[in-house]
Amino acid sequence: MHRAVYPGSFDPVTNGHLDVIERASRLYDEVIVAIAHNEAKAGLFSFDERVALLKEAVEHHPNVRVTQFDGLLVNYALEVNARVIIRGLRAVSDFEYEFQMALMNRKLVGEVETMFLMPKEEYSYVSSRLVKEIARLGGNIESFVPDCIVRALREKFSKNNPRLTP
Amino acid sequence: MHRAVYPGSFDPVTNGHLDVIERASRLYDEVIVAIAHNEAKAGLFSFDERVALLKEAVEHHPNVRVTQFDGLLVNYALEVNARVIIRGLRAVSDFEYEFQMALMNRKLVGEVETMFLMPKEEYSYVSSRLVKEIARLGGNIESFVPDCIVRALREKFSKNNPRLTP
Amino acid sequence: MHRAVYPGSFDPVTNGHLDVIERASRLYDEVIVAIAHNEAKAGLFSFDERVALLKEAVEHHPNVRVTQFDGLLVNYALEVNARVIIRGLRAVSDFEYEFQMALMNRKLVGEVETMFLMPKEEYSYVSSRLVKEIARLGGNIESFVPDCIVRALREKFSKNNPRLTP
Amino acid sequence: MHRAVYPGSFDPVTNGHLDVIERASRLYDEVIVAIAHNEAKAGLFSFDERVALLKEAVEHHPNVRVTQFDGLLVNYALEVNARVIIRGLRAVSDFEYEFQMALMNRKLVGEVETMFLMPKEEYSYVSSRLVKEIARLGGNIESFVPDCIVRALREKFSKNNPRLTP
Amino acid sequence: MHRAVYPGSFDPVTNGHLDVIERASRLYDEVIVAIAHNEAKAGLFSFDERVALLKEAVEHHPNVRVTQFDGLLVNYALEVNARVIIRGLRAVSDFEYEFQMALMNRKLVGEVETMFLMPKEEYSYVSSRLVKEIARLGGNIESFVPDCIVRALREKFSKNNPRLTP
Amino acid sequence: MHRAVYPGSFDPVTNGHLDVIERASRLYDEVIVAIAHNEAKAGLFSFDERVALLKEAVEHHPNVRVTQFDGLLVNYALEVNARVIIRGLRAVSDFEYEFQMALMNRKLVGEVETMFLMPKEEYSYVSSRLVKEIARLGGNIESFVPDCIVRALREKFSKNNPRLTP
Numbered sequence: 001m002h003r004a005v006y007p008g009s010f011d012p013v014t015n016g017h018l019d020v021i022e023r024a025s026r027l028y029d030e031v032i033v034a035i036a037h038n039e040a041k042a043g044l045f046s047f048d049e050r051v052a053l054l055k056e057a058v059e060h061h062p063n064v065r066v067t068q069f070d071g072l073l074v075n076y077a078l079e080v081n082a083r084v085i086i087r088g089l090r091a092v093s094d095f096e097y098e099f100q101m102a103l104m105n106r107k108l109v110g111e112v113e114t115m116f117l118m119p120k121e122e123y124s125y126v127s128s129r130l131v132k133e134i135a136r137l138g139g140n141i142e143s144f145v146p147d148c149i150v151r152a153l154r155e156k157f158s159k160n161n162p163r164l165t166p
Numbered sequence: 167m168h169r170a171v172y173p174g175s176f177d178p179v180t181n182g183h184l185d186v187i188e189r190a191s192r193l194y195d196e197v198i199v200a201i202a203h204n205e206a207k208a209g210l211f212s213f214d215e216r217v218a219l220l221k222e223a224v225e226h227h228p229n230v231r232v233t234q235f236d237g238l239l240v241n242y243a244l245e246v247n248a249r250v251i252i253r254g255l256r257a258v259s260d261f262e263y264e265f266q267m268a269l270m271n272r273k274l275v276g277e278v279e280t281m282f283l284m285p286k287e288e289y290s291y292v293s294s295r296l297v298k299e300i301a302r303l304g305g306n307i308e309s310f311v312p313d314c315i316v317r318a319l320r321e322k323f324s325k326n327n328p329r330l331t332p
Numbered sequence: 333m334h335r336a337v338y339p340g341s342f343d344p345v346t347n348g349h350l351d352v353i354e355r356a357s358r359l360y361d362e363v364i365v366a367i368a369h370n371e372a373k374a375g376l377f378s379f380d381e382r383v384a385l386l387k388e389a390v391e392h393h394p395n396v397r398v399t400q401f402d403g404l405l406v407n408y409a410l411e412v413n414a415r416v417i418i419r420g421l422r423a424v425s426d427f428e429y430e431f432q433m434a435l436m437n438r439k440l441v442g443e444v445e446t447m448f449l450m451p452k453e454e455y456s457y458v459s460s461r462l463v464k465e466i467a468r469l470g471g472n473i474e475s476f477v478p479d480c481i482v483r484a485l486r487e488k489f490s491k492n493n494p495r496l497t498p
Numbered sequence: 499m500h501r502a503v504y505p506g507s508f509d510p511v512t513n514g515h516l517d518v519i520e521r522a523s524r525l526y527d528e529v530i531v532a533i534a535h536n537e538a539k540a541g542l543f544s545f546d547e548r549v550a551l552l553k554e555a556v557e558h559h560p561n562v563r564v565t566q567f568d569g570l571l572v573n574y575a576l577e578v579n580a581r582v583i584i585r586g587l588r589a590v591s592d593f594e595y596e597f598q599m600a601l602m603n604r605k606l607v608g609e610v611e612t613m614f615l616m617p618k619e620e621y622s623y624v625s626s627r628l629v630k631e632i633a634r635l636g637g638n639i640e641s642f643v644p645d646c647i648v649r650a651l652r653e654k655f656s657k658n659n660p661r662l663t664p
Numbered sequence: 665m666h667r668a669v670y671p672g673s674f675d676p677v678t679n680g681h682l683d684v685i686e687r688a689s690r691l692y693d694e695v696i697v698a699i700a701h702n703e704a705k706a707g708l709f710s711f712d713e714r715v716a717l718l719k720e721a722v723e724h725h726p727n728v729r730v731t732q733f734d735g736l737l738v739n740y741a742l743e744v745n746a747r748v749i750i751r752g753l754r755a756v757s758d759f760e761y762e763f764q765m766a767l768m769n770r771k772l773v774g775e776v777e778t779m780f781l782m783p784k785e786e787y788s789y790v791s792s793r794l795v796k797e798i799a800r801l802g803g804n805i806e807s808f809v810p811d812c813i814v815r816a817l818r819e820k821f822s823k824n825n826p827r828l829t830p
Numbered sequence: 831m832h833r834a835v836y837p838g839s840f841d842p843v844t845n846g847h848l849d850v851i852e853r854a855s856r857l858y859d860e861v862i863v864a865i866a867h868n869e870a871k872a873g874l875f876s877f878d879e880r881v882a883l884l885k886e887a888v889e890h891h892p893n894v895r896v897t898q899f900d901g902l903l904v905n906y907a908l909e910v911n912a913r914v915i916i917r918g919l920r921a922v923s924d925f926e927y928e929f930q931m932a933l934m935n936r937k938l939v940g941e942v943e944t945m946f947l948m949p950k951e952e953y954s955y956v957s958s959r960l961v962k963e964i965a966r967l968g969g970n971i972e973s974f975v976p977d978c979i980v981r982a983l984r985e986k987f988s989k990n991n992p993r994l995t996p
């Protein structure tokens with residue numbers, strides 16, 4: 001059984017994330033999409049919202065499971081019996097941060113390997129942060145996120161807090 | 167009529183920005199320097215202060231106009247009939263962020279193109295953030311910003327809040 | 333009259349080049365595509381072949397002219413009365429080389445400015461060198477180069493020199 | 499059956515390559531180390547020598563097979579029924595070249611995915627080119643390559659061509 | 665007397681910092697490790713704690729002195745009669761930030777030069793920020809920081825604030 | 831006695847090199863400028879010419895000595911009793927190559943440390959290769975190289991080989 005963990009904060013999930021998930025789902029028997037539970041860093045969406053939205057976005061992949069985790073990612077990977085952590089790489093700045101994390105994680109738990117893959121080039125510039133910013137300013141985000149996120153962001157920003165910082 | 171928009175937060179304008187503005191003013195019939203109006207991110211200078219200081223700093227360029235804008239930059243560019251957004255590129259880190267923004271903007275409004283140019287190499291390390299930090303610590307900033315900003319920063323930091331974080 | 337020079341070796345022209353040319357043709361009154369004539373560095377295609385192929389590839393742009401030049405690019409730009417050199421930027425490695433060239437050129441002739449723009453992201457990985465390599469190995473290059481180049485490369489590699497290094 | 503191809507020129511194989519091979523051998527059911535057969539680019543070692551040396555260096559991995567291939571890598575991957583191409587990433591410059599190749603390959607054959615992993619950090623600066631250079635100058639290469647390569651390089655450079663350029 | 669200043673926030677000191685300090689202590693007659701005193705940016709450890717911990721960590725180096733400073737680093741370097749500022753470089757992102765700072769500092773005080781050296785490659789991914797994050801999540805940090813910091817971090821995070829953001 | 835080696839091919843020396851030499855001469859008791867003697871890689875200038883030109887260019891620095899060396903740089907550094915190798919860093923691409931070399935050299939000889947410093951920003955884009963190219967095309971190189979090199983390049987390119995590839 002080849003199982004991989006794809007971790008992130010997914011606040012919210014973008015088409016770039018979904019592209020990585022789809023590719024991983026073809027390469028591994030099971031992919032666990034794991035939302036990092038960081039109480040210290042509040043997001044635009046609550047953890048329960050993120051889980052629900054991600055589940056909706058990946059429900060057509062039978063071998064993809066959505067979870068959340070506490071504590072160190074590598075410990076979580078061991079716990080769910082995954083030997084591989086999947087990360088998407090888009091740009092040089094990604095590269096350096098991701099490598100630092102991957103080397104740190106390897107030092108912490110040697111049995112878990114981080115593997116990188118590239119999202120489709122048309123998603124190389126899509127990030128959760130930018131999508132939230134554009135949605136906040138009223139721009140069209142339909143080509144950057146799945147339908148459920150388009151709706152969820154519209155709802156967030158149409159409320160009585162029209163200038164909320166994401 | 168070739169018109170370009172040069173956007174930024176200009177908190178405050180530096181000699182690096184002014185170098186880009188001068189080069190753009192020679193290449194386009196009109197250059198609109200547009201201060202992004204972001205209520206969520208307060209700066210050291212208020213928007214009205216930034217507008218006033220920028221106007222003073224560029225008043226010798228007859229074809230440069232200073233404005234501020236709300237909402238998406240690309241919409242603002244369309245509104246003022248500009249086909250071009252000008253951005254200065256100094257370093258690799260600039261490059262990645264700027265490309266992400268430019269591709270996003272192109273996706274949002276295809277008719278507007280982002281063009282990059284380089285400031286003079288002696289301004290390649292000048293940033294608003296660093297200039298504020300040096301001014302706060304009492305360093306000499308005369309070679310990094312125009313006279314009006316030297317005076318304005320001196321005033322900000324000589325007040326009763328000598329340790330204000332910029 | 334806003335005139336720009338777009339220089340290169342175009343050995344051969346790719347869809348990435350053509351995308352830059354099309355964008356430039358919308359932003360300038362005239363775009364001069366200038367093939368650098370470097371006797372010291374022979375290419376796969378002769379200079380006459382490159383000129384002919386480029387002309388065919390851009391013939392639908394009424395304001396694009398194909399030429400070749402000897403000597404320093406900045407001198408050629410002055411000669412044809414262009415104030416702007418256009419370059420496409422795809423990646424960090426491009427960025428550094430291009431900036432070195434642009435700063436050098438600015439030092440040589442201060443009146444000519446280098447402006448950078450991004451090709452469409454789907455062409456960000458297309459280069460003349462890779463296209464030739466793939467064609468040589470019999471791969472399908474139809475999504476990377478215009479039809480005239482597909483035909484020209486097929487001809488080059490079907491000849492009696494099936495293992496020619498490009 | 500999860501099978502991966504690890505391509506390269508391996509002229510010669512280094513400890514960095516071997517580290518990637520070992521990691522891959524733990525993550526895939528079979529790893530095919532595939533030496534690119536490029537007649538146009540002669541190396542220090544002949545293709546037969548490279549195959550023999552690689553076989554010696556990986557003989558303790560029961561699920562690693564050494565081969566060579568002609569033509570396009572993605573076609574070769576399809577032929578041997580591998581869905582994954584493995585590449586090691588060490589530095590930013592690697593990153594850009596590798597991404598260009600991976601996107602190109604994905605365009606050519608969509609079913610084959612390129613996955614990246616990091617060699618151990620102590621091999622991040624080891625390259626075939628540098629190892630050959632140091633061996634040529636008489637330096638100690640024992641910490642950079644396996645024993646069989648130490649011997650093979652010593653033999654190459656002790657011959658009657660003491661100043662051969664690698 | 666060749667004296668160098670090695671500045672930082674050291675919140676807390678890592679094995680990467682200590683590696684740079686040790687190398688510098690072999691190359692200069694005296695090394696002054698200078699903790700930047702920034703009231704605006706509170707850390708996990710107080711300035712007095714950082715000074716005490718650093719002193720403990722470097723007490724075996726007779727020519728290393730631990731201090732703290734206010735104001736501009738270059739002024740402090742002049743004050744203590746140091747002609748050299750030492751900085752460790754680990755990655756491309758370091759490089760750009762460090763170069764910006766070094767050029768700025770050179771402009772402010774021409775007599776002081778910034779020299780860069782590399783920490784051991786196994787510390788290339790260790791940062792104070794990551795170490796604090798791992799300690800907070802209960803991971804093992806013994807290979808990243810000296811013993812005194814292991815103890816100090818354990819104490820910090822075992823207190824009544826188990827979810828404190830560093 | 832603090833002695834540093836500044837190695838290079840200096841084909842030919844540029845103002846960027848001279849700026850590094852001058853800075854190093856202020857920071858070390860003696861600076862040995864060492865021309866790498868690589869028979870496999872012929873340059874535009876012969877080794878004897880490079881030595882003579884460098885000597886002329888640095889003769890006003892009493893503590894700078896010009897030499898050439900064979901074999902491994904780190905062995906040469908040990909031989910001349912230098913604990914430090916000086917390298918100039920200009921750009922990200924420099925950075926990666928230089929780090930690879932420095933880590934390799936440290937592995938070969940642990941007692942020798944590589945220290946990096948930045949040339950003046952106005953020389954950040956000057957390279958021997960570009961200077962030769964511009965001189966070959968008849969451009970003005972007076973702001974990039976010292977007088978003796980201006981004369982030497984003029985002589986090289988005015989001879990009967992007007993199209994020599996550098």
